[in-house]
Amino acid sequence: MTNTLYIPVMDGSTSLNGVIAMFINNWSGNKTQLTLVNHPSDSLTIPIPTSLAAQGAKVNPDLALLTTLPLLVVGESETFSRLTVSGLAAVSRHLMKESDDPVVVKSLGFRGNCLQAPAECSLWTSFCEVQMVQSTILFMTQQQKQDVVEIPAVLAKLEEHMKQPIRMHNVVKRCQKDQPQSAGQLKQGEIQKLAGSLLEHSYVEGPDMTLADLLLFPCITLLADRLSELGVQLADHLPRISAWLTRMKPAVSQAWNKTVGEKQFPDIGSLRIQPQPKVKIPRVKEISLYKKDTARRTGSVGNLSSEEIARVIDLLKRQRLMWLDNDNGARVTTELPEGLISHIDVAACSDFTAKIDWASLPDPAHPQQGHVPGSRVDRKIQQLDGMATAVIDAVSEGDVVVDFCSGGGHLGIILACLLPRCHVVMVDNKEESVRNARRRVAQLMLNNVAIIQSNLDYFRGRFDLGVALHACGVATDLVLHTCLAQRAAFVLCPCCYGNLAHPELPVHYPQSELFCSRGISTDDFSVLARMADHITPSGRLAMAAVDLDRLARASQENYLVYLKKLKPDLCSPKHDLLIGMPLKQHGTKS
Numbered sequence: 001m002t003n004t005l006y007i008p009v010m011d012g013s014t015s016l017n018g019v020i021a022m023f024i025n026n027w028s029g030n031k032t033q034l035t036l037v038n039h040p041s042d043s044l045t046i047p048i049p050t051s052l053a054a055q056g057a058k059v060n061p062d063l064a065l066l067t068t069l070p071l072l073v074v075g076e077s078e079t080f081s082r083l084t085v086s087g088l089a090a091v092s093r094h095l096m097k098e099s100d101d102p103v104v105v106k107s108l109g110f111r112g113n114c115l116q117a118p119a120e121c122s123l124w125t126s127f128c129e130v131q132m133v134q135s136t137i138l139f140m141t142q143q144q145k146q147d148v149v150e151i152p153a154v155l156a157k158l159e160e161h162m163k164q165p166i167r168m169h170n171v172v173k174r175c176q177k178d179q180p181q182s183a184g185q186l187k188q189g190e191i192q193k194l195a196g197s198l199l200e201h202s203y204v205e206g207p208d209m210t211l212a213d214l215l216l217f218p219c220i221t222l223l224a225d226r227l228s229e230l231g232v233q234l235a236d237h238l239p240r241i242s243a244w245l246t247r248m249k250p251a252v253s254q255a256w257n258k259t260v261g262e263k264q265f266p267d268i269g270s271l272r273i274q275p276q277p278k279v280k281i282p283r284v285k286e287i288s289l290y291k292k293d294t295a296r297r298t299g300s301v302g303n304l305s306s307e308e309i310a311r312v313i314d315l316l317k318r319q320r321l322m323w324l325d326n327d328n329g330a331r332v333t334t335e336l337p338e339g340l341i342s343h344i345d346v347a348a349c350s351d352f353t354a355k356i357d358w359a360s361l362p363d364p365a366h367p368q369q370g371h372v373p374g375s376r377v378d379r380k381i382q383q384l385d386g387m388a389t390a391v392i393d394a395v396s397e398g399d400v401v402v403d404f405c406s407g408g409g410h411l412g413i414i415l416a417c418l419l420p421r422c423h424v425v426m427v428d429n430k431e432e433s434v435r436n437a438r439r440r441v442a443q444l445m446l447n448n449v450a451i452i453q454s455n456l457d458y459f460r461g462r463f464d465l466g467v468a469l470h471a472c473g474v475a476t477d478l479v480l481h482t483c484l485a486q487r488a489a490f491v492l493c494p495c496c497y498g499n500l501a502h503p504e505l506p507v508h509y510p511q512s513e514l515f516c517s518r519g520i521s522t523d524d525f526s527v528l529a530r531m532a533d534h535i536t537p538s539g540r541l542a543m544a545a546v547d548l549d550r551l552a553r554a555s556q557e558n559y560l561v562y563l564k565k566l567k568p569d570l571c572s573p574k575h576d577l578l579i580g581m582p583l584k585q586h587g588t589k590s
Contacts, residue, residue: 003032003098005091008039008069014048015041016133017088019259020218021070022048024092027214027255031098032072039069044137046222049261066425066461067454081441083434086454088129089115090429092211107210110169114211118429118455120478123291123504127154128215136219140226149230150280152223155238157284158204158216162240164288165197166206174199174207201240202247209251217248221256231277238281291504304530309538312527319518322545324537332544340514340555343562346544346576352382352568355389356418364443365417367410371436380410382571383493387469388414390491390564390579397421399464402488404428404456404479405471409437415467416441416449427452427459456482465489470574473499477507480550480578484557487582493566495574497532497546500525512552525549535573547576554580 005025007018014022018041025032067086072094076082085091093115096104108114119126135154168174179199203209204216224234224245235242317323320335332346358381363369367380388411395401399422403412406426416424426449428434434453441449452459456478466483467490468476476494483490500509509525510516520528531542544563551561559580566575 002075004035004073005032006035006037006071008041009036010040012047013045016044016137018070019046020088021091023218023255023259024214025095026258027252028096028099028104029101032095043141067452068458079442080438083438084452086458089125090453109210120455124289127289128212132216132219136223144230147277149232149277153282156282159238159240160284160286161289162201166199166201168206232279237279308527312524324541332541341551341561345564349567349569354385356385364440365413379571383566384411384414386566387411391467394489395465401465402463404466404468405475407433409440411469413440416446423448425450429455463488467491469493470495472496474505474507490580492578498530500529510549512549513556514552515549547578551578558583
């Protein structure tokens with residue numbers, strides 16, 4: 001099984017992401033075959049050694065159009081189907097896992113989990129993989145003033161992050177090992193609270209170098225060099241990052257020089273003394289870059305008060321959006337603009353009649369083969385039956401169906417079996433889930449399936465219908481927006497509504513003109529989202545209201561939309577089914 005890393009190259013240069021991926025590959029021991037692809041890059045390009053640049057080759061256009069470069073293709077075997085990997089963190093993790101160097105393996109962190117969480121739900125992964133790269137490109141390509149230099153905010157945030165107590169597995173044991181005298185003077189309760197503060201924040205995640213350090217090193221090196229050219233030294237303004245950079249260089253300089261070539265020092269006669277510029281350092285919050293940092297919590301936390309619930313329910317009723325029309329919450333009623341939503345069905349249901357002939361499916365396609373516990377198999381079958389039926393009703397022969405947040409492939413594999421004349425793409429960023437999906441696809445010898453391990457926003461393929469079963473929190477809305485941008489149909493069953501109350505998300509709530517025009521504020525929506533995770537009549541009302549906002553957002557983009565549910569109710573507490581079909585200008589389905 002041969003793995004190939006594809007890097008974009010044009011005129012002897014590559015993208016910043018390309019440089020980072022090549023650097024990780026070099027540092028990991030070059031176990032992966034490198035292929036340079038003739039492909040334009042973003043606004044910042046970085047020269048690479050001439051010997052490498054001359055190796056430019058063409059790549060399968062379908063591969064390049066499916067997701068963003070750089071990408072890694074993991075070859076198929078008898079046991080596993082082929083896999084395409086995109087995104088710096090995911091690609092880097094695969095590159096490092098190919099290494100037999102214990103130092104490289106250790107850099108993947110405890111249980112190999114460093115940067116495993118996808119960027120759309122992890123602030124730390126997003127910072128290392130997206131924000132730092134984007135900010136570096138912006139700073140390097142912008143015209144800088146000679147008399148005033150503003151240090152990029154990402155550097156100020158990282159400096160503040162490294163001031164905070166360390167958060168790591170077994171932090172107490174590590175503290176007792178590294179700081180035995182200080183730890184020995186503390187009582188058990190005290191050391192639990194103070195261990196993270198006693199350890200030295202030598203690297204960005206703690207006392208050890210990890211993948212996070214390796215991803216950040218190229219960006220910070222480029223920024224430090226550019227700041228130095230402008231007369232600004234990191235050590236004078238960001239001492240922790242400066243010390244970190246000094247600590248990193250001996251460990252990675254060989255791989256870095258191999259990636260970008262030896263740095264040529266300027267002729268001393270050409271140097272001139274520059275006036276010292278005024279340096280502006282952005283003010284940032286005194287918090288870490290971790291989502292679970294308690295300092296990030298804003299607004300009300302913990303249990304909702306009865307007053308908050310009553311206020312929001314009353315607001316929905318006054319605005320004629322949704323209300324419970326009897327005391328036991330058996331029915332939800334709405335009063336909406338004509339044509340906004342074609343059909344609403346959220347009535348209670350206890351009956352289930354399978355639409356799919358489950359006995360006819362091959363064993364590897366059955367949820368039992370996908371590591372679903374026996375106690376959950378029946379409910380999983382009911383969920384998949386409802387989702388697959390909705391997809392089958394919406395697609396045509398030859399359509400491309402994308403199963404976003406596909407996990408172990410439960411839904412995508414069933415769709416591939418039931419729709420042999422359609423092409424199914426499964427997208428997920430969880431390595432173990434993707435591994436299970438690849439194994440099952442190989443067993444079934446399906447030739448109408450492609451599997452991609454990446455974040456949602458790296459997927460670039462054209463498709464006709466997007467589907468997501470229990471995509472967590474904001475992931476459902478990212479899928480929705482991807483479908484709207486492609487004018488693709490969608491079949492969605494959301495979950496984890498309470499996560500939408502988090503203040504730092506890539507989607508602003510409420511999303512629809514309907515909710516905004518009727519006075520539903522961000523705070524009101526936050527209460528609704530938190531209510532929706534409770535299995536009560538008011539919780540079911542809130543869940544339907546959140547999904548109404550999603551469908552209203554699609555409706556204003558000229559979609560025919562339906563709010564239905566998976567049946568029976570007991571198949572899952574989160575059973576709302578959102579269906580949307582794009583309309584042409586004259587009002588018929590595309």
